[in-house]
Amino acid sequence: MLALHTILNSTGIGPEGFAYISNDGNFTGGSAPSAAQLSFYNQHGFYVTNGLYILRPEVLESNFYAFRVTGDSKYLDRAAAAVKSFNQFLATPNGFAGLNDVTNPNRGLIDDTESFWFAEVLKYLYLTFDDPNHIHLDRYVFNTEAHPFEAPPPKPKYGSGGILPPKSGFEAKSVGAPLPAISPNAKVGPAASNTGDI
Numbered sequence: 001m002l003a004l005h006t007i008l009n010s011t012g013i014g015p016e017g018f019a020y021i022s023n024d025g026n027f028t029g030g031s032a033p034s035a036a037q038l039s040f041y042n043q044h045g046f047y048v049t050n051g052l053y054i055l056r057p058e059v060l061e062s063n064f065y066a067f068r069v070t071g072d073s074k075y076l077d078r079a080a081a082a083v084k085s086f087n088q089f090l091a092t093p094n095g096f097a098g099l100n101d102v103t104n105p106n107r108g109l110i111d112d113t114e115s116f117w118f119a120e121v122l123k124y125l126y127l128t129f130d131d132p133n134h135i136h137l138d139r140y141v142f143n144t145e146a147h148p149f150e151a152p153p154p155k156p157k158y159g160s161g162g163i164l165p166p167k168s169g170f171e172a173k174s175v176g177a178p179l180p181a182i183s184p185n186a187k188v189g190p191a192a193s194n195t196g197d198i
Helices: 035-044 058-070 074-089 115-129
Strands: 017-019 047-050 140-142 148-150
Touching: 035 047, 058 074, 058 115, 074 115
Parallel strands: none
Antiparallel strands: 017 047, 140 148
C-alpha cells in the first residue's frame, strides 16, 4: 500500500518488507543493508528488504479506521493516492495484479490476484469514500475479510470482574523448560538463553 503513509518510491506503493536502522547501528532487516538500501534509507528513513506488493489490505484498512475516527482529510488524500497508483501500476486488461518490485515497476506484474484484493482492499477504499453513516462503526464490526456485521447492543457488565481459576487437570509444565533463543541475529547481538523459570 502507501509506503509508511507517504509516497517514498517510484510507484507510491509500499513494499512487502522494509527495515530500519536503530540509533545504536543495529538494523531490523536481517542481513546488512546494501549500499543502495543505505542510500534509500538516508533519503526516506527506512529501506526495502522485499519489493513485492501482493495486494495486501492492511495499510488501507488502517487508513479507513484513521479517517473514520479522526475525520482528517489527509486520509482521504492517501486513499485517493492509492487509487491513482493502483490504476497506474497494477491495472491489467482484465483486472489488477501485484508488483514484482514497487521500487521498479519495469520488473513487471505478478500473474495473480489475491482474493483479499476484492474482499478487503477495494472494500476499505470504498468505505473510506462512502458516507460514514452508511456502515457506521458504532453499529458495525468487521471480520478479518472486511465483512460488516451488525454489532450486538452493549451489555451492562462484561466478565465476572475476577480472574477465572484454571480448569481442573491443568498443570503448568513450562517451569525449567528451554524457551526459544532471543535475537539470534549476529548483528543484533548474541542469542539470550531463557529457561522459562518464573
